[in-house]
Amino acid sequence: MAHENYDLAALKARLGGIRTEDNPALVRQKSRDFYWYSPTLKRQLDAVNGDIVAFPTSEEEVLSILAACFALSIPVTPRGAGTGNYGQAMPLAGGLVLDLSGLDKVLEIAPGRVRAQAGAILADIDEACAASGQELRLHPSTYRTASIGGFIAGGSGGVGSITWGGLRDLGNIVSLRIATMEANPRMLHLTGEEVQKASHAYGTNGIILEVEMPLAPAYGWIEAIIGFADFGEAAAYANALGEQDAILKKLISVIAAPIPQDYFLRHRKYLPDGMHVVLAMVAPVAGAAFESFTNRWGGQMLFRSDLLGPEEAKGLPPLYELAWNHTTLRALRVDPSITYLQTLYPFPDQLALVERIHAELGDEAPAHLEFVRFDGKVTCFGLPLVRFTSEQRLEEIIARHEAMGIPVFNPHRYTLEEGGMKQTDAVQLAFKREADPAGLLNPGKMIAWEQADFDFDTGRTYLFAGLERHAAGSGV
Amino acid sequence: MAHENYDLAALKARLGGIRTEDNPALVRQKSRDFYWYSPTLKRQLDAVNGDIVAFPTSEEEVLSILAACFALSIPVTPRGAGTGNYGQAMPLAGGLVLDLSGLDKVLEIAPGRVRAQAGAILADIDEACAASGQELRLHPSTYRTASIGGFIAGGSGGVGSITWGGLRDLGNIVSLRIATMEANPRMLHLTGEEVQKASHAYGTNGIILEVEMPLAPAYGWIEAIIGFADFGEAAAYANALGEQDAILKKLISVIAAPIPQDYFLRHRKYLPDGMHVVLAMVAPVAGAAFESFTNRWGGQMLFRSDLLGPEEAKGLPPLYELAWNHTTLRALRVDPSITYLQTLYPFPDQLALVERIHAELGDEAPAHLEFVRFDGKVTCFGLPLVRFTSEQRLEEIIARHEAMGIPVFNPHRYTLEEGGMKQTDAVQLAFKREADPAGLLNPGKMIAWEQADFDFDTGRTYLFAGLERHAAGSGV
Numbered sequence: 001m002a003h004e005n006y007d008l009a010a011l012k013a014r015l016g017g018i019r020t021e022d023n024p025a026l027v028r029q030k031s032r033d034f035y036w037y038s039p040t041l042k043r044q045l046d047a048v049n050g051d052i053v054a055f056p057t058s059e060e061e062v063l064s065i066l067a068a069c070f071a072l073s074i075p076v077t078p079r080g081a082g083t084g085n086y087g088q089a090m091p092l093a094g095g096l097v098l099d100l101s102g103l104d105k106v107l108e109i110a111p112g113r114v115r116a117q118a119g120a121i122l123a124d125i126d127e128a129c130a131a132s133g134q135e136l137r138l139h140p141s142t143y144r145t146a147s148i149g150g151f152i153a154g155g156s157g158g159v160g161s162i163t164w165g166g167l168r169d170l171g172n173i174v175s176l177r178i179a180t181m182e183a184n185p186r187m188l189h190l191t192g193e194e195v196q197k198a199s200h201a202y203g204t205n206g207i208i209l210e211v212e213m214p215l216a217p218a219y220g221w222i223e224a225i226i227g228f229a230d231f232g233e234a235a236a237y238a239n240a241l242g243e244q245d246a247i248l249k250k251l252i253s254v255i256a257a258p259i260p261q262d263y264f265l266r267h268r269k270y271l272p273d274g275m276h277v278v279l280a281m282v283a284p285v286a287g288a289a290f291e292s293f294t295n296r297w298g299g300q301m302l303f304r305s306d307l308l309g310p311e312e313a314k315g316l317p318p319l320y321e322l323a324w325n326h327t328t329l330r331a332l333r334v335d336p337s338i339t340y341l342q343t344l345y346p347f348p349d350q351l352a353l354v355e356r357i358h359a360e361l362g363d364e365a366p367a368h369l370e371f372v373r374f375d376g377k378v379t380c381f382g383l384p385l386v387r388f389t390s391e392q393r394l395e396e397i398i399a400r401h402e403a404m405g406i407p408v409f410n411p412h413r414y415t416l417e418e419g420g421m422k423q424t425d426a427v428q429l430a431f432k433r434e435a436d437p438a439g440l441l442n443p444g445k446m447i448a449w450e451q452a453d454f455d456f457d458t459g460r461t462y463l464f465a466g467l468e469r470h471a472a473g474s475g476v
Numbered sequence: 477m478a479h480e481n482y483d484l485a486a487l488k489a490r491l492g493g494i495r496t497e498d499n500p501a502l503v504r505q506k507s508r509d510f511y512w513y514s515p516t517l518k519r520q521l522d523a524v525n526g527d528i529v530a531f532p533t534s535e536e537e538v539l540s541i542l543a544a545c546f547a548l549s550i551p552v553t554p555r556g557a558g559t560g561n562y563g564q565a566m567p568l569a570g571g572l573v574l575d576l577s578g579l580d581k582v583l584e585i586a587p588g589r590v591r592a593q594a595g596a597i598l599a600d601i602d603e604a605c606a607a608s609g610q611e612l613r614l615h616p617s618t619y620r621t622a623s624i625g626g627f628i629a630g631g632s633g634g635v636g637s638i639t640w641g642g643l644r645d646l647g648n649i650v651s652l653r654i655a656t657m658e659a660n661p662r663m664l665h666l667t668g669e670e671v672q673k674a675s676h677a678y679g680t681n682g683i684i685l686e687v688e689m690p691l692a693p694a695y696g697w698i699e700a701i702i703g704f705a706d707f708g709e710a711a712a713y714a715n716a717l718g719e720q721d722a723i724l725k726k727l728i729s730v731i732a733a734p735i736p737q738d739y740f741l742r743h744r745k746y747l748p749d750g751m752h753v754v755l756a757m758v759a760p761v762a763g764a765a766f767e768s769f770t771n772r773w774g775g776q777m778l779f780r781s782d783l784l785g786p787e788e789a790k791g792l793p794p795l796y797e798l799a800w801n802h803t804t805l806r807a808l809r810v811d812p813s814i815t816y817l818q819t820l821y822p823f824p825d826q827l828a829l830v831e832r833i834h835a836e837l838g839d840e841a842p843a844h845l846e847f848v849r850f851d852g853k854v855t856c857f858g859l860p861l862v863r864f865t866s867e868q869r870l871e872e873i874i875a876r877h878e879a880m881g882i883p884v885f886n887p888h889r890y891t892l893e894e895g896g897m898k899q900t901d902a903v904q905l906a907f908k909r910e911a912d913p914a915g916l917l918n919p920g921k922m923i924a925w926e927q928a929d930f931d932f933d934t935g936r937t938y939l940f941a942g943l944e945r946h947a948a949g950s951g952v
Contacts, residue, residue: 112759137722164722170720171766174761175764191764192768193765193768245639245850283690285691288667289647289669291668292670
């Protein structure tokens with residue numbers, strides 16, 4: 001698809017009253033996400049640009065846009081709020097960027113569930129659900145800006161995963177309404193395990209237009225920071241807190257010194273030098289139990305949101321904006337040379353593996369753990385910061401993890417497979433054949449579609465041919 | 477305390493307007509619980525009788541009763557609804573039975589918590605909480621008759637434990653108000669880990685008068701029965717369902733054929749001969765995910781409450797009344813020779829241990845598993861039915877379990893220690909010294925108090941001396 005010229009004039013004629021923009025500055029802005037967390041992706045994708053952006057405000061407009069692009073063989077890359085980190089919303093083959101932020105309605109709220117349009121912002125959904133005492137089970141740290149559709153298309157879990165597992169778990173997405181990319185686009189309704197056909201597919205095999213998500217009770221969560229002089233103690237405490245079945249939690253993060261002290265600037269006064277910290281969000285009803293438990297472990301309660309005066313609370317970001325990939329973001333803002341990895345420490349060896357890898361890597365890769373439920377057990381993901389020197393060294397660090405039995409979900413890759421399970425997802429591939437037979441949706445992200453014989457075992461990085469288009473400047 | 481004569485006339489004089497009864501039939505009725513599930517306890521405790529029953533309706537009346545009994549050295553055994561199975565509410569040394577069913581008020585309902593008097597019936601608490609969309613996290617199968625105070629004083633968990641663990645877990649009891657047994661009884665407020673001083677103590681070290689419990693969202697739970705031709709498959713499916721973090725559950729029980737067919741009479745038509753069944757309560761929002769998951773496992777959906785017509789649903793007991801100790805009760809009603817055990821299959825070997833013990837015991841002890849969260853992992857308790865032949869054989873069966881590494885919480889013992897951890901609970905003993913210095917509360921149930929040098933390692937059964945009183949008929 002490289003070097004192709006798209007007939008934008010014909011497209012505009014077909015789209016009639018639907019709002020589009022081809023102002024280069026705006027198109028460039030809408031052609032990127034937070035890919036720049038990765039120096040590798042920054043190098044590879046910096047020149048990526050779409051040709052036009054469409055701003056539909058209804059399902060009907062989306063279907064018209066898809067039909068028009070199908071007729072003209074123009075690629076379509078869907079986009080929510082653009083808060084992804086892997087180029088998910090970046091149009092590698094140019095074409096049309098489908099900005100879904102105009103489809104932002106919360107459609108229905110019932111006990112235990114909410115139905116919303118894909119472009120609805122997570123925090124706005126929760127605001128709408130608040131009157132019923134409910135909120136989303138899971139959200140990324142970009143809660144206040146990310147869209148629900150983008151989260152489902154590219155996220156994995158986050159805040160809430162310590163109780164509910166991840167988006168991949170059956171039941172964390174109730175149903176999806178998906179538009180196909182065909183001459184006459186259809187709307188499909190996926191439920192039960194069918195949602196896995198299109199979730200975490202970066203919009204490569206259908207455009208998520210409407211979602212139905214389970215809700216959990218909304219509490220005024222206690223935000224706490226607990227300090228430990230010893231990092232291993234902090235990790236062991238966090239793991240044990242995760243296993244306290246009766247203490248309802250929404251977040252348990254462990255962050256090694258000096259990361260909190262160096263980068264959590266607005267919480268700085270609560271963070272004594274040298275202390276490793278655990279961030280926890282706990283339901284208020286568990287307050288006394290949480291305190292007893294923390295005392296047993298000798299944890300030092302450095303911060304508790306429910307004990308702050310209103311004056312003191314002012315200006316502090318919510319605790320989840322110190323966690324998950326906001327930890328990385330806060331570090332990056334202070335030191336642009338920092339990047340990160342995404343790892344899984346498999347149960348039951350998680351604490352030993354954490355200790356082993358960090359003993360080896362030292363301050364080159366300060367520890368950051370996020371405790372979650374994974375296949376019914378408590379374990380942790382790692383989002384270690386990496387003091388970046390070269391792509392080669394980054395690859396070495398990844399290889400060291402894998403050699404120890406710590407899988408890496410590589411955030412320095414823009415394809416589904418390389419950032420994920422490093423193998424073809426047969427279900428998603430089959431669904432793409434059905435829902436995007438011409439291969440026009442978000443080209444370059446699903447290797448299985450682009451290059452069926454790609455061998456994941458070589459360790460070679462996939463390079464989408466269409467990227468050449470951008471290297472040569474605008475391909476239009 | 478055996479053969480003691482209590483001055484009931486003086487007691488009545490002191491109690492003034494507080495309602496008491498010494499009609500022998502009523503006293504006898506109020507002196508028992510469901511101890512007769514155990515042939516051993518039936519033999520040991522059948523003659524147990526109090527001397528008088530008091531029916532307080534306020535905290536003040538309870539304190540007056542305690543002060544009067546303290547002054548006259550009359551033992552006091554508290555009682556809720558009498559649904560316990562271990563003689564918890566039976567006055568081994570005679571004296572006064574303190575019926576707390578008159579303290580049944582629900583005092584306060586807030587997001588995530590409820591405060592109620594100890595005598596409130598569990599189902600009534602939930603009815604009061606329903607308007608706020610909430611319900612108790614945990615309840616025994618005697619939900620519709622048991623009191624919250626009795627549950628805390630002698631229960632361990634039950635329906636809900638697959639999500640929330642047990643009452644022993646920090647956070648499943650928020651706080652307790654406890655009356656001490658002294659010349660001037662005091663009210664103590666226990667919170668955090670302090671609640672463990674008095675929970676599951678059978679009222680031996682204080683009288684629970686008020687409780688504060690966490691609440692969970694109330695859903696119209698889907699009740700399902702899933703059939704498997706192979707018992708091991710049923711158990712493995714149940715375990716895996718337990719580990720599905722995103723499918724919110726309230727119950728997962730596994731019951732081997734022919735128990736369901738022989739004893740679940742009102743559900744009989746849903747239960748094909750020879751099928752082993754899994755009972756599950758699942759949140760409606762997870763319905764489609766649950767169905768996908770069950771199909772993957774090849775489970776046969778025999779019954780789903782949400783698909784019944786109102787006519788068909790009529791006359792069926794709630795599913796939890798087939799589970800936990802109601803399984804035993806239903807079997808006992810048909811075959812009085814049946815009794816049961818309580819076991820724990822420790823993680824991660826639960827499925828192998830289940831297979832091993834039941835391969836050995838066969839139809840003498842048909843399998844009944846209750847899946848729970850235990851220390852953060854999914855595993856199962858066993859409540860195997862036992863086709864009783866003799867106490868000696870029962871002891872052999874228990875010994876076989878323990879030899880395989882399957883702890884038995886012996887339901888054929890009336891003491892805290894022998895039914896529990898088989899060791900002194902130093903915290904509860906210390907609290908008894910503080911709250912019941914004269915040892916008048918529920919005598920004979922805490923070995924550590926009665927006989928400090930009792931050696932739990934001998935395997936010898938403790939025999940409370942006070943029981944002789946009943947053997948000789950009424951001791952009064």
